[in-house]
Amino acid sequence: MDLIKNKASGTKVDEGKQPAHEQVYQTLRSQIMYGELVPGQPVTIQGLTDSLGVGMTPVREAIRRLISDGALVFQGNRRVSVPLLSNADVEQMIFARISIESELSRRATSAMKPADIDRLERIDQRLDQTITDGDVSGYLRLNHQFHETLYAYAHAPILNDLAERLWLRFGPSLRVVCGRFGTHSLPDRHKDIIAALRAQDAEKVAKATAQDIEQGMELMSDALIRA
Amino acid sequence: MDLIKNKASGTKVDEGKQPAHEQVYQTLRSQIMYGELVPGQPVTIQGLTDSLGVGMTPVREAIRRLISDGALVFQGNRRVSVPLLSNADVEQMIFARISIESELSRRATSAMKPADIDRLERIDQRLDQTITDGDVSGYLRLNHQFHETLYAYAHAPILNDLAERLWLRFGPSLRVVCGRFGTHSLPDRHKDIIAALRAQDAEKVAKATAQDIEQGMELMSDALIRA
DNA sequence: CAGCAAAAAATTTGATCATATTGTGATTGG
DNA sequence: CCAATCACAATATGATCAAATTTTTTGCTG
Secondary structure: OOOOOOOOOOOOOOOOOOOHHHHHHHHHHHHHHOOOOOOOOEEOHHHHHHHHOOOHHHHHHHHHHHHHHOOOEEOOOOOEEOOOOOHHHHHHHHHHHHHHHHHHHHHHHHHOOHHHHHHHHHHHHHHHHHHHHOOHHHHHHHHHHHHHHHHHOOOOHHHHHHHHHHHHHHHHHHHHHHHHHOOOOOOOOHHHHHHHHHOOOHHHHHHHHHHHHHHHHHHHHHHHHHO | OOOOOOOOOOOOOOHHHOOHHHHHHHHHHHHHHOOOOOOOOEEOHHHHHHHHOOOHHHHHHHHHHHHHHOOOEEOOOOOEEOOOOOHHHHHHHHHHHHHHHHHHHHHHHHHOOHHHHHHHHHHHHHHHHHHHHOOHHHHHHHHHHHHHHHHHOOOOHHHHHHHHHHHHHHHHHHHHHHHHHOOOOOOOOHHHHHHHHHOOOHHHHHHHHHHHHHHHHHHHHHHHHHO
16 A cells, blocks of 8 residues: 555655655755756646655645745745746855855864765765766765765754755756766865865865865856856 | 735735735744744644634644744654754854854945935834833844844845844744843944944944844853853 | 637646544553 | 553645636637
8 A cells, every 4th residue: 555656756755754745855855956857947736746646735845845945936926946046146155155164164174083084085086986977966966965974074053054055056057057068177176175184274174165166156157147 | 026906995904815824934933033932832733723723734834934944943753843042053153144144234235325224223223212111022023124124235135045044043042032131231233333334334334243143142142051 | 811819718736624544642550 | 660542633635715827719900
C-alpha cells in the first residue's frame, strides 16, 4: 500500500519517518537549489500533487515555506514561479553573501582540525573532476557542499540560515550561467581557502571566500545582462 | 500592479479580499514581532483554528511560513513554539544586523529628501512619547516603523528581507527585555541618525545605525543572562 | 464573405473545509 | 517501575467552492 507511482523526477517520495510535507519541501528545495527548475518557470500545486503522488496540503505547505525562503515567488494572481533575478538583486546578494559568508569562513578557521581540512580538500578534488567533465549538476552540488561543509564549522546557525537562504535564491540562475558558459570558466578560489585554513589565517580565509563569491556572482551578473 | 476598483456603494472594508492564510500569517507575524507571544510559549494548530475562526489548512500554511522565517521553531515532536534565544544567537544577530542594516542605512541616505527625513523625525517623536509613557507595545511598533521606514529608501528588497527576518527572530525576546527594564533605559541613537541624514553623511548614518543596534541588542543579551 | 473584437462558456487552478488516519504523550493497572 | 491502553493533537486526503485563464462562439464592420 506504500507503493507510490513516481512519475517524472527520480526522487521518490515514499518511505521514511519524515512527514510528507517535509519530504516535499526537501525535494523541491533540492530541485530549485541545483537548478532543475528554470527561472521564470511556473509552479502549480496541482501539477506537484500529480507528479509527487501526495495530496495538496503537504504541497501547499512546502510551497509556502519555499516562498518564505525566497526560493519561489508569488506572482500576484495566485501564480507561483521560480524567481528571475535582476541585476539589482545580484548586486545586493554579492554584498550580503560577502558579509555573511566571509564571517562564517572566518569563524570556521579556528574550529577546523587538519583532518577536517583534508575532508574539505577531498570535496574540492571531486569538484575539480566535475569541472573537467563539464558536469554541471555535479558542480552545483559539490560547490554547495564545499561551502556548506566549511560554514558548518563556524557553529553559527543563524548566520548559516541567512547564507542558505541566499543560496536558494540564486540557485536557479547559477544553473543558467553554467548552461551558457560551461563549467570551465567557473571561479575556484577553493585552493586559496584551503591553503589559508592550513595556515590558520582567518583573515586570509575570509578574503579568499569573498573573492570566490565575488567572481561567481559577477559571472552571473554578466550572464543576466545578456539574457 | 492592478488597481482595485471601488464598489460605488457602501465603503465597508473588504476583508474577504486577501486569502485567509495570508491574514492568519499577518496576524501571527504581528503578534510575534511585537511580543504578544512569550518566548517558549507553545503554539498549537487547533488552538489557533478555534481562536481565529478559520480552518486548519490556512493555519498550517501560516505556521510553516513563520517557521521558515525563524519566527517560530519546530520542537521536534510535532510541537511548535516561540523561540528562546541563546547568547550565541544574539551575538550572531548583532553581527548580521549591523552588517545588513548599516548598509541599508547607508544606501537610504542619498535617496531621502528633506520631507522624507521630516517624516522619519515625526515617527521618532511619537516614539519618544511611548518611552516617557512606558508604553512598551507602542515602543516596539514605532521603533520597528522607524527602521522599516528608513530602510525602505534603500530600495534593496533582498537586504530588507534579510533584515525583516532578523527582526522577527528577536521580537519576542525584545519584549521581555522591555518588560524587565521598562522603556526608560532603551537606546535611542535615532537623533544621531536623523542629524546625519540631514547632513547627507552616509557613513555617519551607517555608524549611528550600528550603534543603535549594538546598544539595543546588548541590552537584550544582558537580560538573557539573568533569565 | 472575411477578419477582428468582444462576450460567454469551459477548463484549469487555487482556497478552504470536513473527515479519516496516524503518531505522541499521558494514565493507569500490573 | 514498566507496559498496555487511552485520549488528543497533528497529518493527510478528497470534496467542494471560487477565481482566473483559455477557448469558443457570436456579432459587427469593411
